[in-house]
Amino acid sequence: MAGLTIRSVRKNYGPVPVIKGVDLDIAHGEFVVFVGPSGCGKSTLLRMIAGLEDITEGTIAIGDRVVNDVEPRDRGVAMVFQSYALYPHMSVYDNVGFGLKLAGTPKDVRDAKIREAARVLQMEHLLDRKPAQLSGGQRQRVAIGRAIVRQPDVLLFDEPLSNLDAALRGDMRMELARLHKDLDATMIYVTHDQVEAMTLADKIVVLDGGVVQQVGTPLELYNKPANLFVAGFIGAPNMNLVAGTVDAINAGELTIALGATKVRVAIEGATSLKAGDAVTLGVRPHALTADASGPLKGIVQLIEQLGNETVVRVKLAEGEEITAVLPGQSGHAVGAPITLAFDPASAHLFGTDQLRVG
Amino acid sequence: MTSAPAAQRQEQRLPQTRGSRKSRKAAWFFVAPAFAFYAAFVLVPLAMSFYYSFLRWDGIGQARFHGITNYVTVLTDPKLLQIIGNAFQLVGYFTVIPVVLGLAVASVIRGHMAGPFGTATRTILFLPQVIPLVAAGIAWSWMFANTGVVNQGLRAIGLSDWARGWLGDFVWALPAVGIIGAWVLLGLCTILLVTGITKIDPSLYEAARLDGARPWHEFIYITLPGLRQEIAVCVTLTVISALASFDIVYIATQGGPGITTMVPGLEIYRLAFAHRQVGLASALAIVLMILVLISIAPIQWFAREKK
Numbered sequence: 261m262a263g264l265t266i267r268s269v270r271k272n273y274g275p276v277p278v279i280k281g282v283d284l285d286i287a288h289g290e291f292v293v294f295v296g297p298s299g300c301g302k303s304t305l306l307r308m309i310a311g312l313e314d315i316t317e318g319t320i321a322i323g324d325r326v327v328n329d330v331e332p333r334d335r336g337v338a339m340v341f342q343s344y345a346l347y348p349h350m351s352v353y354d355n356v357g358f359g360l361k362l363a364g365t366p367k368d369v370r371d372a373k374i375r376e377a378a379r380v381l382q383m384e385h386l387l388d389r390k391p392a393q394l395s396g397g398q399r400q401r402v403a404i405g406r407a408i409v410r411q412p413d414v415l416l417f418d419e420p421l422s423n424l425d426a427a428l429r430g431d432m433r434m435e436l437a438r439l440h441k442d443l444d445a446t447m448i449y450v451t452h453d454q455v456e457a458m459t460l461a462d463k464i465v466v467l468d469g470g471v472v473q474q475v476g477t478p479l480e481l482y483n484k485p486a487n488l489f490v491a492g493f494i495g496a497p498n499m500n501l502v503a504g505t506v507d508a509i510n511a512g513e514l515t516i517a518l519g520a521t522k523v524r525v526a527i528e529g530a531t532s533l534k535a536g537d538a539v540t541l542g543v544r545p546h547a548l549t550a551d552a553s554g555p556l557k558g559i560v561q562l563i564e565q566l567g568n569e570t571v572v573r574v575k576l577a578e579g580e581e582i583t584a585v586l587p588g589q590s591g592h593a594v595g596a597p598i599t600l601a602f603d604p605a606s607a608h609l610f611g612t613d614q615l616r617v618g
Numbered sequence: 619m620t621s622a623p624a625a626q627r628q629e630q631r632l633p634q635t636r637g638s639r640k641s642r643k644a645a646w647f648f649v650a651p652a653f654a655f656y657a658a659f660v661l662v663p664l665a666m667s668f669y670y671s672f673l674r675w676d677g678i679g680q681a682r683f684h685g686i687t688n689y690v691t692v693l694t695d696p697k698l699l700q701i702i703g704n705a706f707q708l709v710g711y712f713t714v715i716p717v718v719l720g721l722a723v724a725s726v727i728r729g730h731m732a733g734p735f736g737t738a739t740r741t742i743l744f745l746p747q748v749i750p751l752v753a754a755g756i757a758w759s760w761m762f763a764n765t766g767v768v769n770q771g772l773r774a775i776g777l778s779d780w781a782r783g784w785l786g787d788f789v790w791a792l793p794a795v796g797i798i799g800a801w802v803l804l805g806l807c808t809i810l811l812v813t814g815i816t817k818i819d820p821s822l823y824e825a826a827r828l829d830g831a832r833p834w835h836e837f838i839y840i841t842l843p844g845l846r847q848e849i850a851v852c853v854t855l856t857v858i859s860a861l862a863s864f865d866i867v868y869i870a871t872q873g874g875p876g877i878t879t880m881v882p883g884l885e886i887y888r889l890a891f892a893h894r895q896v897g898l899a900s901a902l903a904i905v906l907m908i909l910v911l912i913s914i915a916p917i918q919w920f921a922r923e924k925k
């Protein structure tokens with residue numbers, strides 16, 4: 261049983277702060293995904309959990325043991341590297357069994373465990389090969405096999421699928437989900453890929469600039485982004501963010517002025533906003549519909565036909581450009597006028613402090 | 619020296635499998651000048667030596683066919699055998715010390731390469747490589763002399779009994795020559811091994827640490843296999859330096875005292891030009907060449923990627 265507790269963790273490289281105070285609780289068996297833009301410190305945080313980087317400040321506990329000064333091998337963690345990091349001169353069998361061998365596991369026990377891991381990952385036929393004789397996907401399997409064979413409490417993945425092509429990535433994603441169900445291990449997974457994050461995670465941690473922006477289930481993050489950064493980061497295509505001002509406040513609803521255009525946005529509970537306050541309106545492209553009676557008027561700039569849906573880039577009368585994803589193969593034309601509407605309950609509002617309102 | 623990487627080998631094969639007759643002719647045309655030089659300065663002298671080795675000849679007068687007598691002499695004369703033995707003893711110093719120290723240095727400064735520590739270490743260790751061998755030999759002769767720094771150091775730490783004229787000592791002259799050679803070759807080996815270790819994926823070491831490897835395991839299971847090619851190059855070069863050594867010995871001891879530091883290279887020179895026994899010198903040269911080839915063949919085999 262090993263959850264993870266991260267308390268006020270900081271990491272500096274020389275004078276440069278990279279992780280600026282992270283607090284995180286991860287329950288045993290959870291599948292947690294770290295996402296964030298390049299350079300935000302995802303790998304650094306993961307490597308600190310693994311013990312490959314020193315912790316400048318704060319504590320990391322695995323189970324109820326603080327592991328700041330525990331060697332990587334004694335932390336009960338295993339890691340799958342982006343580059344796979346397979347030992348090039350060892351066979352797959354020896355790669356998977358290396359940790360067991362160093363731990364002095366008797367040969368027959370070791371053999372059974374290696375074969376079991378190979379069976380789980382469907383790579384029994386690869387055991388005699390060298391890493392150089394494997395495809396990318398097969399190497400990935402071996403790397404995962406090497407990680408799970410010692411039954412670690414915590415499995416760490418640093419962008420494990422980023423070197424694979426789209427189809428294989430889809431397969432491996434499902435495989436990882438299955439593996440998580442089968443194994444009784446906590447998994448922490450770093451990725452750039454939103455689809456991976458949304459589909460695999462029990463809990464997503466959004467990082468930016470070494471700070472946790474939001475922690476929540478995939479749908480919480482999608483439906484209630486805590487701030488402008490998360491709003492813009494989660495969801496594809498990106499949420500439309502348009503500057504406006506509060507025009508009027510009614511019960512459960514605000515009227516927002518975007519230049520001359522007035523739109524209605526539903527909010528839950530009370531708000532401290534007053535008429536005249538600057539806000540940012542967020543509307544997901546999928547929340548927009550083509551509706552002749554709608555409030556948003558503009559000119560079509562660009563059309564991408566995806567078959568099942570149509571991505572339309574619209575320049576609003578106020579000069580802002582927004583993206584709408586309309587169902588089916590819409591008959592709009594570049595240069596033609598278009599009118600868009602959205603459900604007031606599907607819109608998001610952010611104050612000048614960038615935090616969510618309502 | 620090392621076997622070419624697979625991709626490169628494949629390219630080298632291409633003209634043979636795909637090349638037309640015409641392009642093959644063109645290939646020969648391009649190779650011809652280099653081949654002519656190679657023939658004139660390597661193949662012909664080699665053939666001449668081989669021919670001379672069956673003669674009894676003073677280099678000037680009438681040569682007489684001598685059969686394999688010269689070879690019998692080389693392989694039975696106790697002095698010549700001792701001289702060949704000396705060369706193999708030098709391998710112990712010229713090869714083992716630089717490769718072991720080079721590996722140690724490479725392992726220690728791995729990960730600190732970018733820092734000033736790595737640069738300083740590399741520069742200092744490479745320095746012997748840029749000093750002319752003659753200057754190095756002379757400098758070491760002074761250091762090993764009766765009043766040289768080696769003895770000064772020994773006396774300073776109270777080991778005056780150990781002080782001696784190292785290069786004139788029947789027991790210690792050969793090891794002293796070996797130390798000079800090791801010092802000269804250390805830089806080359808270190809540079810090769812340090813460069814090689816930077817090409818090993820650092821995440822291999824991290825994966826090993828997570829697998830429970832101690833530094834010793836990392837060395838055995840990652841560094842050594844990762845440096846196989848570089849180690850093979852170092853061993854090949856240093857073994858050749860030892861077996862075919864000439865300059866260091868010539869400057870430091872001239873083979874003395876007695877023949878305790880005499881090596882085949884120097885003996886060939888002495889036989890041919892001082893003793894005017896060109897045939898015997900040639901036979902010794904051929905034997906030396908064969909010994910070198912036999913010695914480095916297993917290294918080449920060991921370095922080859924096993925498929």
Ligand SMILES: Nc1ncnc2c1ncn2[C@@H]1O[C@H](COP(=O)(O)OP(=O)(O)OP(=O)(O)O)[C@@H](O)[C@H]1O
Nearest residue numbers: 273276278296297298299300301302303304305452
């Ligand atoms: N050894 C190091 N020395 C100095 N700075 C470093 C070092 N390693 C990482 N950094 C810096 O720390 C920051 C975070 O790096 P990290 O590798 O954690 O980013 P990341 O979120 O994993 O990015 P990516 O998605 O591109 O992998 C980056 O700005 C990087 O430049």
Ligand SMILES: [Mg+2]
Nearest residue numbers: 302303304418
């Ligand atoms: Mg990273």
